[in-house]
Amino acid sequence: MKIYNKKNFASGLFSITLGLALLIAMLVTGNWRPKSVVLCVLCLLFGAESVTRALSRDKAIQDLIDQRDERNILVALRTKSTCFTVLKAALFVLCTACALGAAFHPVEEAKLILAGVLIVTGLLWFFSLVLELACSIHYENKL
Amino acid sequence: MKTRVKELRIKAQLTQQQLADLVHVSSRTIISIEKEQYSPSLMLAYRMAEVFGVSVEELCCLKENKELEDRQYEDL
Numbered sequence: 001m002k003i004y005n006k007k008n009f010a011s012g013l014f015s016i017t018l019g020l021a022l023l024i025a026m027l028v029t030g031n032w033r034p035k036s037v038v039l040c041v042l043c044l045l046f047g048a049e050s051v052t053r054a055l056s057r058d059k060a061i062q063d064l065i066d067q068r069d070e071r072n073i074l075v076a077l078r079t080k081s082t083c084f085t086v087l088k089a090a091l092f093v094l095c096t097a098c099a100l101g102a103a104f105h106p107v108e109e110a111k112l113i114l115a116g117v118l119i120v121t122g123l124l125w126f127f128s129l130v131l132e133l134a135c136s137i138h139y140e141n142k143l
Numbered sequence: 144m145k146t147r148v149k150e151l152r153i154k155a156q157l158t159q160q161q162l163a164d165l166v167h168v169s170s171r172t173i174i175s176i177e178k179e180q181y182s183p184s185l186m187l188a189y190r191m192a193e194v195f196g197v198s199v200e201e202l203c204c205l206k207e208n209k210e211l212e213d214r215q216y217e218d219l
Contacts, residue, residue: 070184071172 004060005053012050019043084128091125144182145204145211148173151195166190 003009022040026032053059066072098118105111152162152173159177163170166187175181183191183203192202200206 065167066169068167069169069172070187071175071181072169074181 001055002057003054004057005063008050008060008063009054012047012052012054015043015047015050017047019047084132088125088128088132091121091128094121095125144208145179146176146183147197147202147204148191149177151197151202152177155195157194162191162194165194 019040019042022036022043026036026040053063095118098114098121102111102114102118105114148162152159157165159173160170163173167190168187172181172183172187176183185199188199188203192199195202
């Protein structure tokens with residue numbers, strides 16, 4: 001038995017372990033919630049599929065081609081970039097809304113809550129700016 | 144970017160999947176190249192050119208694409 005794709009094999013084993021752990025937990029507690037059952041089944045199925053693909057030469061080659069495919073890599077990069085940009089913009093809008101709300105809301109308690117949310121979203125937004133700058137400097141030097 | 148991939152692939156009697164397997168990419172990439180939605184990298188263009196027995200310049204219509212780009216710069 002040869003493992004052709006170690007990464008997929010490891011993730012498959014991890015999913016199977018998770019699924020089994022959930023199954024054991026449900027058996028021990030006797031609590032069979034539909035959400036947990038579905039999650040357990042999905043984990044086991046995904047894990048089994050990943051392990052099967054990792055042990056099959058043809059499927060492992062196909063997975064490797066998909067992972068290294070230049071168009072797939074570009075799509076993933078663009079997706080992450082757009083996601084980050086949208087998230088940054090959303091944080092900024094949320095910050096602004098919270099700031100205005102904290103300044104002009106008639107109820108004092110609401111002002112406090114909005115101020116708290118403003119601090120959290122403000123910090124996240126600031127962190128995203130710093131992160132972007134750091135990544136930009138890193139890739140300017142690397143490429 | 145305009146290419147001759149589809150024309151040469153049909154001439155060579157290859158399916159998109161067969162061509163994808165020969166140049167180690169997914170068939171989705173070949174589809175995108177033929178639809179002019181995606182420009183192949185230099186290495187991929189070279190691999191495809193080797194399969195079809197043509198030069199990269201011929202495969203990617205480099206002269207034509209360069210003239211198109213130059214016209215876009217002139218229009219600015």
